[in-house]
Amino acid sequence: xxxxxxxxxxxxxxxxxxxxxxxxxxxxxxxxxxxxxxxxxxxxxxxxxxxxxxxxxxxxxxxxxxxxxxxxxxxxxxxxxxxxxxxxxxxxxxxxxxxxxxxxxxxxxxxxxxx
Amino acid sequence: xxxxxxxxxxxxxxxxxxxxxxxxxxxxxxxxxxxxxxxxxxxxxxxxxxxxxxxxxxxxxxxxxxxxxxxxxxxxxxxxxxxxxxxxxxxxxxxxxxxxxxxxxxxxxxxx
Numbered sequence: 001x002x003x004x005x006x007x008x009x010x011x012x013x014x015x016x017x018x019x020x021x022x023x024x025x026x027x028x029x030x031x032x033x034x035x036x037x038x039x040x041x042x043x044x045x046x047x048x049x050x051x052x053x054x055x056x057x058x059x060x061x062x063x064x065x066x067x068x069x070x071x072x073x074x075x076x077x078x079x080x081x082x083x084x085x086x087x088x089x090x091x092x093x094x095x096x097x098x099x100x101x102x103x104x105x106x107x108x109x110x111x112x113x114x115x
Numbered sequence: 116x117x118x119x120x121x122x123x124x125x126x127x128x129x130x131x132x133x134x135x136x137x138x139x140x141x142x143x144x145x146x147x148x149x150x151x152x153x154x155x156x157x158x159x160x161x162x163x164x165x166x167x168x169x170x171x172x173x174x175x176x177x178x179x180x181x182x183x184x185x186x187x188x189x190x191x192x193x194x195x196x197x198x199x200x201x202x203x204x205x206x207x208x209x210x211x212x213x214x215x216x217x218x219x220x221x222x223x224x225x226x227x
C-alpha cells in the first residue's frame with residue numbers, strides 16, 4: 001500500500017540554523033499539508049499546498065517558514081533560522097484530488113530538536 | 116477561533132469493557148470528522164471517519180456524530196491493552212481547504 005514518507009526521522013540542530021524537512025507524498029495525491037505537534041500540545045496546522053502554491057497558511061507559518069515542491073515527488077518544509085520553540089514533531093500529509101472522502105494520509109513525522 | 120475539545124483523561128477501563136471517548140467542535144461548517152490513535156512519539160493513525168449524523172461501525176469501533184449538538188464520540192468495545200493510546204479527534208475546517216483542526220486527545224489506559 002502506498003504511504004507518505006518523511007526524512008529525517010530525527011533532526012537535531014542549533015538555534016539559528018536552517019533545517020529542511022522532507023516528505024514524499026503518495027504519488028497521485030495533489031493536496032499537501034504540514035502540521036506540527038509540540039510535546040504535550042495539540043496537532044497544529046501549518047500550511048497547505050496545491051497546484052504548486054500555498055493555498056492556506058496559519059499564523060504560525062511566518063517568514064521563517066517556506067515550502068517547496070522542487071520536483072514531482074518531494075515536498076519540503078524549510079525553517080530558515082530555527083528557534084527553541086520550533087522543537088516539535090512535524091507531520092506531512094497528503095490527499096488525492098477528487099476523492100470521495102476527506103481522509104488525509106500522514107507520514108511518520110520528523111522530530112525536530114532545537115538546542 | 117475554531118476549537119475541538121476533548122477530555123484529556125486519563126480514561127482507565129478494564130480489559131473487555133467499553134471505552135467511550137467524546138469530542139465537541141465549534142465550527143458548524145465542519146463536514147468531516149475523524150478519530151486518530153496516537154502512540155507516544157508516533158504519527159496519528161486513522162481509526163474511523165464519519166461524515167453524516169448517526170452511527171458508523173467498524174469492527175470493535177463505533178463512531179457517532181450529532182451535528183446539531185456538534186458532538187462526535189468513539190466507542191471501543193471489548194477493549195484490549197493494545198488499545199492503550201491517546202485518541203485524537205479531528206474535524207475539517209468549514210472552509211474549502213480541508214485542513215484538520217485537532218483536539219488535545221484523550222489518553223486511554225486499558226488494564227489487563
